[in-house]
Amino acid sequence: GGSGVNEGDNVDCTSLFLSDVYDTHDQACKAAKEIAMSNSFSLIVASVKRNVGEGNPRIDMDCNHGSRSNSYTSDPAKTTRSKSTTGKLGCHFRVVVQSVKIDGKWKWRIHGIKSRGFHSHRLEVYSEGSRQKNALSHVEKMNIKELEATHIQAKDIRSLLNMKYDAHHNMTQIYNETAKIRRERLGGLKPMRWTLIEAQRLG
Known part of the structure; x- marks a missing residue:
């Protein structure tokens, strides 16, 4: 029996990412990748935005099946699902690793983006044995x-x-x-x- 998360574009995956605080961006990015992997998808760093004006530094992490060349719709019913299981499928799922100042110190949080919380493809299904080990x-x-x-x-x-x-x-x-x-x-x-x-x- 599989999890509902494996239904791909019918599931909002932003709720998988909770708002724990990390001391470094490396820790936060690693945690985001671990969460994604255990829920049958992979994240890659798409862009790093350093301190610009009043904005805090942030790292955008996208599904590894994403492609910037595709126009995006936040309606999961309108996303195009490819028959291919590898390569760029135009998936627009994204989470953000954002710097925040807490008690005078810079920390990092992971948060999902509701309008980009859906995958446009079936997620990889890993063996039950590897999950239960x-x-x-x-x-x-x-x-x-x-x-x-x-x-x-x-x-x-x-x-x-x-x-x-x-x-x-x-x-x-x-x-x-x-x-x-x-x-x-x-x-x-x-x-x-x-x-x-x-x-x-x-x-």
């Missing part, structure tokens, strides 16, 4: 839930988890799990009863 255990998921409730950033949750369990989880796994936890809290998904009982037991 380093899967989060139930205990690790419970730990993530506890840490997320205290507003610890995803990159710090990852460090704590990997240190505690001698694991090698990537940022994407942490992002996906924290996003699921937030959806459950908002009522988008109903968590299983034992999960609620366990969460209450652990405080």
Whole structure:
């Protein structure tokens, strides 16, 4: 069974990119690429815009199937899907790695662009084996839930988890799990009863 994300142009992928803060643009770009890869697409750096006037530096990251020569429509129903699975398909999906000043220090955030949140092609489907090889255990998921409730950033949750369990989880796994936890809290998904009982037991 595949994920709905693999339906390509019918899914708004901007929600995959959360607003964690990174110390460097390299960290932010790497995290964006990891998130994309685990959701069956790839990102490449399309442009780097340094400090111009009052604007903050930013890095535009596009789907690797993009092409600037194609005119763009924000309506996913009007995008043209190519039969080819490689090369430039005219996909206009984009995320931005943006510099922001927080407490007097420059940091970096990743954010999606709603009007450019759709892919115009089917996404690559990676084998289930490669996805499950380093899967989060139930205990690790419970730990993530506890840490997320205290507003610890995803990159710090990852460090704590990997240190505690001698694991090698990537940022994407942490992002996906924290996003699921937030959806459950908002009522988008109903968590299983034992999960609620366990969460209450652990405080």
